[in-house]
Amino acid sequence: MDELGPSRVRLSWRLTNVESGANNNDDDGGGRYYVATFDNDGTHRKVKACTLVVTIPTYAIGTSLDVVLPGSADLFGRGKSDNAKISGGVSYPPVASVTVAYPKSTFLDIDLADGSGNLRDLPGFGMVSTRSAGLRILATLVSSSLFPGRCPMEYNLLSCTIGGARDEAVGAMSEDDLVAVVDGDLRTMLLRPEAPHPKVLGLEIWPRTIPQYELGHxxxxxxxxxxxxxxxxxxxxxxxxxxxxxxxxxCINFGYNQAKVVAGHLSSKRRG
Structure with a gap:
């Protein structure tokens, strides 16, 4: 951020429109340029650029690129077919993260077969669940094992992810229902039947998350x-x-590679 300077990074600005124009100023690379219009709570600003790299999610693009890329709004705005899991645009399913803690004494008292220790100590990174097991939790991170000091020694702290493309109903669930689902799955996997209700330390719902490479993508x-x-x-x-x-x-590799593409494009314009 410091290297870019105070005027290089702007937060909370929404792209509303992109148009193109022509100039003959060699210092600007000559040829065509873009004018991007941004909005921030009713304040508008136009930015002129020789190149433009748009990395915002497709659902946020809207009609902003339709002048320079006719049909892009329609392409990104298409929904799934009602009869098949075919996406004409890009699907971003909802996901919720629920962080809970239970006393170690309420976990199953089992020595793990790999010799890593007792299940009550949760000696590992976490786990990934399968739909075939009848569980709705996608994955669980054992935060208390990964980051010592995150909770009292007599507790285990778990960060659970629920939702995704095969469980989009999560996006409409209440916080209490989300906690109940997570608690029920953890009781199936890890806890004794008499385990108390969890201490809920965090809950976040993201209506749109990781884009899905579905049929038609x-x-x-x-x-x-x-x-x-x-x-x-x-x-x-x-x-x-x-x-x-x-x-x-x-994403990191793309950033480096795309920077080289942009630099090469600008160099070729100046040589031309």
Whole structure:
């Protein structure tokens, strides 16, 4: 942030429109440029740029790119088919995170077969659940084992994730119901029947989370690439984890690689 300077990063600004124009100023790279209009609580600002890399989620793009990429609003706004799990746009299912704590004494008193210790101490990173087991929890991190000092020694602290593409009903559930589901699954997996109600230390619901690479996603990305290629101005890229991979590593690698693409584009414009 310090290297970029105070005027380089702006928070809470929403992209509302992008248009293109032409100039003959070699210092600006010559040729075409973009004017991006942003809104912040009723305050508008226009930013002129030779290149534009859009990395916001597709559901937030709206009609902002339709002038420079005709049809993009329709492409990203298409929903799933009612008869098949086919997405014309990009699906972002809801996910909830529930953090709970239980006394260690209420966990099953079992020595683990791999010799790592007793289950009550939860000696591990966490676990991933399967739908075939009849559980709704997607994954559980044992925060008290990963980060000592997060809770009293006589407690275990667990961060549970629930929801996703196969359980979108989570987005409409109340906080009490979410806690009840998580508590029920943990009782099935880890707890003794007489375990008390958990201490709920955190609960967050994200209505839209990781984009899904569903059936039809490849066609959507192919159409997006066609729109970019048809943009005569050039220098406009619509990117994001829905296109380059959802992992942290994929996002970081994309950032480095895309920076080289932008630099190369600007260099070629100046040489031209």
């Amino acid at each position: 490849s066609d959507t990305m192919t159409e997006l690439k066609r729109m970019e290629d048809a943009n005569d101005a050039g220098g406009l890229w619509v990117c994001g984890n829905y296109r380059t991979g959802v992992s942290l590593t994929a």
